[in-house]
Structure formats: C-alpha cells, structure tokens
Amino acid sequence: MPKNSKGIEVAKILPEKCIGCQICVAECPVGAIEMSNGAAVIDPEVCIGCGKCFEVCPVEAVKFEKKRSPKKIRKPEEVAQYARDNYRGVAVFIESFNGQGATVSWELIGKARQLAEKLNTRVIGFLLGYEVNDSAREAIAYGCDEVHVIDDPLLRTYISKPYGKALTDLCKKVKPEIFLIGATPLGRDLAGIVATNLETGLTADCTGLDIEEEKNLLLMTRPTFGGNIMATIFCEHHRPQMSTVRPRVFKTPEKNPARNGNIYCHVLEPPHDKLPELIDFIKDVVSGDGVDISRFPALVVAGKGACDLETMPLLEELANLVGGIVACSRPVVEAGLMPYDRQVGQTGKTVAPKLYLGIGVSGAVQHLVGMQGSEKIIAVNADPKAPIFNVADVGIIGDYKKVVPVLIEELKKRKLRN
Numbered sequence: 343m344p345k346n347s348k349g350i351e352v353a354k355i356l357p358e359k360c361i362g363c364q365i366c367v368a369e370c371p372v373g374a375i376e377m378s379n380g381a382a383v384i385d386p387e388v389c390i391g392c393g394k395c396f397e398v399c400p401v402e403a404v405k406f407e408k409k410r411s412p413k414k415i416r417k418p419e420e421v422a423q424y425a426r427d428n429y430r431g432v433a434v435f436i437e438s439f440n441g442q443g444a445t446v447s448w449e450l451i452g453k454a455r456q457l458a459e460k461l462n463t464r465v466i467g468f469l470l471g472y473e474v475n476d477s478a479r480e481a482i483a484y485g486c487d488e489v490h491v492i493d494d495p496l497l498r499t500y501i502s503k504p505y506g507k508a509l510t511d512l513c514k515k516v517k518p519e520i521f522l523i524g525a526t527p528l529g530r531d532l533a534g535i536v537a538t539n540l541e542t543g544l545t546a547d548c549t550g551l552d553i554e555e556e557k558n559l560l561l562m563t564r565p566t567f568g569g570n571i572m573a574t575i576f577c578e579h580h581r582p583q584m585s586t587v588r589p590r591v592f593k594t595p596e597k598n599p600a601r602n603g604n605i606y607c608h609v610l611e612p613p614h615d616k617l618p619e620l621i622d623f624i625k626d627v628v629s630g631d632g633v634d635i636s637r638f639p640a641l642v643v644a645g646k647g648a649c650d651l652e653t654m655p656l657l658e659e660l661a662n663l664v665g666g667i668v669a670c671s672r673p674v675v676e677a678g679l680m681p682y683d684r685q686v687g688q689t690g691k692t693v694a695p696k697l698y699l700g701i702g703v704s705g706a707v708q709h710l711v712g713m714q715g716s717e718k719i720i721a722v723n724a725d726p727k728a729p730i731f732n733v734a735d736v737g738i739i740g741d742y743k744k745v746v747p748v749l750i751e752e753l754k755k756r757k758l759r760n
C-alpha cells in the first residue's frame with residue numbers, strides 16, 4: 343500500500359481499468375482526485391486514505407488495501423465470557439450532598455447486595471465530592487464491600503463535566519458488571535453522561551431488578567407504553583449494565599457501623615476543556631403545598647372513588663389517627679382537590695410508608711408502581727374485582743362512606759384504651 347510523506351496509506355488509481363466516470367472525483371471528501379487524459383489521478387499528498395473512492399468505483403479501478411478493523415459483533419456467549427473475565431461487582435453511585443449521602447444510594451446498596459449474592463460478587467460504591475469520607479464509611483455500614491472515592495474541591499458542587507469524567511474514569515478502572523444510580527435530578531443527568539462515555543446501555547426509572555439465571559444478565563423492569571405494560575430490559579452486548587432507580591422503590595437496608603470494607607482514594611483527572619463558572623444558585627422553589635408525602639410513615643390515599651370535598655376532612659381525621667397524611671391518585675389532582683405534590687404513582691411520588699391506606703383507589707398499574715414498596719397495604723373499595731386487592735394485605739369491600747367512619751371510631755376507641 344503506497345504511503346504519502348505524512349505516512350498515510352493512500353489509494354491508487356489503476357489507469358488501465360478506469361472508465362473515467364468521475365464518481366470518485368465527486369465522492370472524495372478532500373478533492374484529492376482529478377481527471378487527466380480521461381482517467382482519474384489521485385494526489386497522494388492530499389489524500390487522507392479514507393477509502394471512499396475504493397468503495398464507490400463501479401469497475402474496481404481503485405487500489406486500496408488499508409487494513410480496517412471490522413466492527414466485531416460478539417455473540418452473547420462471547421459477551422458473557424468477556425464480562426465474566428473482565429467485569430466484576432455490582433456498583434452503586436453514592437450521591438452525597440453537603441457531606442450527607444442520599445437515601446436512595448443506601449436503598450440501592452441494599453438491592454446491590456441481593457444482586458451481588460446471586461452473582462457471588464462484591465458490592466462497590468463510587469463516591470464523588472469534597473470532604474466526603476463520612477459518606478464512604480456510611481456506604482460500608484449499609485453494605486458496600488469497597489468504596490472508590492474521588493475527593494476534590496472541584497467536585498464540591500455538582501457540575502456535569504467533572505462529575506461525568508470522574509465517574510467514567512472510575513468505571514473504566516474498576517470495571518463493574520452492573521452499575522446502579524439513583525434517579526434523582528443529579529443521578530439522571532450523570533447516568534446519561536456516563537453511559538454515553540462508556541458506550542453502554544442505560545435503563546431509566548426501573549421498578550424492579552433481578553438476575554437472569556442462564557447468562558447472569560441484569561433484568562431491568564420498568565413501566566412502558568404510558569405505564570400500561572411492564573417491560574423487562576437487559577443489556578447483552580455492553581458493560582456495565584446500567585440502570586437508574588427512583589427513590590423509595592427499594593427498602594433501606596439495616597445499617598451496621600461495625601461492618602468492614604475498604605476505601606480506595608483516586609485522584610481527579612480534571613477535564614481538559616474550560617469548566618462553567620458558578621455564579622449563584624436559584625433558591626429552592628416550593629411547589630404545591632410543600633409537603634413531602636414520601637417522608638410520612640402512614641398515608642391515607644384518596645382515589646377517584648373518594649374524591650369530593652366533604653370526604654376530605656374525614657380522610658384527614660383518619661390520617662391523623664394513624665400518624666400520617668392524606669395523599670391521592672392522579673384523578674384527584676386532576677379534579678383540583680389536592681396539589682400535585684400529594685400524587686402517588688408513576689408521574690407522581692414513589693412512596694414506601696409503613697402503612698398505605700387506599701380509599702376508593704382502583705389500583706391502576708401507574709399508581710401501583712409508586713406504592714408497591716409499602717410495608718402494609720390496606721384497601722377500601724366497593725368493587726371486589728378492583729386490582730388494588732391483588733396487592734393489598736387487607737382488603738375491605740364496601741362503600742368508603744360507611745367503612746371510614748367505622749375505622750375512625752375503632753381507632754379512637756383504641757387510642758382511648760391505650
């Protein structure tokens with residue numbers, strides 16, 4: 343293969359074969375080809391060796407033999423073997439703000455432990471920030487076997503570029519086979535950057551994670567088609583298998599401060615390009631009534647079947663008696679009876695209270711994905727076939743107008759007794 347003075351392998355025209363069609367002249371991206379005496383001639387000093395002329399010539403009059411590495415599509419068995427040999431561990435991104443780890447990170451560590459046990463591997467934490475050692479120790483207490491930390495003043499505040507690069511670098515060094523990130527505003531941004539950098543797949547907002555037994559693939563379940571069906575997605579050809587999960591989908595594991603684990607410190611290699619400068623923060627804007635329903639241990643959830651103004655004080659009284667607050671399904675928000683902050687479900691909040699009390703809630707899948715992690719589910723519904731009864735621990739079939747006053751009465755009596 344001839345080379346030019348820059349060492350680039352260049353194409354060569356075979357004049358005896360050339361029919362002078364000029365297709366290559368039109369296709370050459372750098373104008374390296376001219377016609378001379380009815381045949382094409384390549385200027386080797388201009389040619390960049392792209393091979394386009396070779397591809398388009400209809401009569402094979404271009405000699406071009408540059409060895410190209412064909413894009414190899416690997417068979418699933420090969421991928422599985424490669425993944426087993428080169429990638430190990432279930433990693434979780436530990437989101438930390440002002441030195442405090444986000445609850446969703448601990449929830450994901452709990453899930454990561456279950457997945458790691460099935461895979462017989464370790465749980466890895468990735469932690470970025472400034473002065474975040476306490477969060478590293480906490481991550482071990484919640485179940486990480488090792489935590490990889492980049493602690494640098496540049497990571498004090500979240501900026502996509504340094505965080506994206508730092509986390510990509512950690513993934514390249516540690517090579518986890520699975521990587522879980524909380525679907526918080528920060529996590530959603532970061533997960534997309536890292537998945538793009540690593541050229542792997544990302545399944546967002548998963549509501550279920552498990553391991554497929556045959557090939558040990560991560561099964562990532564999430565609602566799709568407007569939440570009407572649940573899709574289980576897996577990532578066969580790329581590593582790590584990445585997923586984001588919304589807060590409170592999984593339970594927070596027990597914290598054990600006596601647990602042992604290793605903390606590895608890495609140095610930040612800052613991105614080469616100029617970073618944006620932070621001028622100021624927009625202050626927190628409180629929307630709706632500012633109540634975070636996901637923090638309450640008990641929720642009395644009003645559905646469309648209990649959606650009228652007179653009912654609300656009754657439900658509030660019930661909520662007070664069980665130490666909780668009133669939340670609702672989407673139609674109640676749409677009817678203007680409650681603010682959006684109180685909506686439970688796919689497009690509302692994901693909640694996992696100790697007690698979920700659904701009053702006139704049918705149990706549509708878009709609602710269920712936001713509350714199925716609740717510890718005890720009690721449903722009151724007039725329709726015995728309502729799907730909410732499939733997930734309820736206790737189901738009360740009847741008109742809520744009759745059932746709720748009885749519940750209130752009984753709870754009051756019990757309180758008096760105690």
Ligand SMILES: Cc1cc2nc3c(=O)[nH]c(=O)nc-3n(C[C@H](O)[C@H](O)[C@H](O)COP(=O)(O)OP(=O)(O)OC[C@H]3O[C@@H](n4cnc5c(N)ncnc54)[C@H](O)[C@@H]3O)c2cc1C
Nearest residue numbers: 645646647671672687688689690702704706708724725742
């Ligand atoms: C993309 C998308 C996202 C969505 N996101 C959400 C979401 O985040 N959250 C959400 O909640 N929904 C969401 N929905 C809407 C969801 O599909 C359902 O329409 C909604 O959850 C139904 O609310 P509901 O159970 O209160 O009302 P309905 O389905 O109308 O059920 C009312 C229930 O009340 C019962 N009832 C009626 N009268 C009485 C009575 N007197 N006593 C006792 N029971 C009674 C009925 O038997 C019925 O089961 C979404 C839909 C889509 C397409």
Ligand code: SF4
Nearest residue numbers: 370389390392393395
């Ligand atoms: S190899 Fe590419 S750059 Fe060189 S002559 Fe052919 S089309 Fe032009």
Ligand code: SF4
Nearest residue numbers: 360361363364366399
């Ligand atoms: S495309 Fe082939 S035949 Fe046509 S001018 Fe170029 S070298 Fe000659």
